[in-house]
Amino acid sequence: MEKLRNLRKQRGYTQDYMSKIIATDVSNYCRKENGEVKIFDDEWEKLAKALDVSVEDIKEERRINAVQNNDNLTFNDGSYNQSGNYNYYCNVPEHVLANLNDYIALLKEQNEALKKESGKGK
Known part of the structure; x- marks a missing residue:
C-alpha cells in the first residue's frame, strides 16, 4: 500500500x-x-x-496471480511466494459479491428443482 x-x-x-x-x-x-x-x-x-x-x-488493489501446481497452490503478489494451504484475502467489490451470492442462490434453487424431478429430493 x-x-x-x-x-x-x-x-x-x-x-x-x-x-x-x-x-x-x-x-x-x-x-x-x-x-x-x-x-x-x-x-x-x-x-x-x-x-x-x-x-x-x-x-x-493488490494484484494476485494464482498458479496451480499439482496439490499446491502458489500465490505470487510480486513481493513473495507462498505455497501450501493458505487462506488468502483479497479486496472484492461489494457488487461482485452480491452478484455471486444471487447466482449461488439461483443455482441452489435449480439444484433442488432437479432433485425433485429425479425423485431424490423427497
Whole structure:
C-alpha cells in the first residue's frame, strides 16, 4: 500500500496515529499498510478523511496471480511466494459479491428443482 504509506509520511503522521483513526492497534495497522491484512472500505474512508484526500487517491488493489501446481497452490503478489494451504484475502467489490451470492442462490434453487424431478429430493 505504497500510496497510503507515502502520503502518511508526507503528512508527518505516525503509524500509531493512523491506527487510532481506524480503531486498531499499531501492529495491525502496520500489517494493513504493508498489504498483509485487508483494509475494509470503512477504514479506507476514515484514512482518506484523515489524510484529506479521496479514497481513490490512496486505495490500491493488490494484484494476485494464482498458479496451480499439482496439490499446491502458489500465490505470487510480486513481493513473495507462498505455497501450501493458505487462506488468502483479497479486496472484492461489494457488487461482485452480491452478484455471486444471487447466482449461488439461483443455482441452489435449480439444484433442488432437479432433485425433485429425479425423485431424490423427497
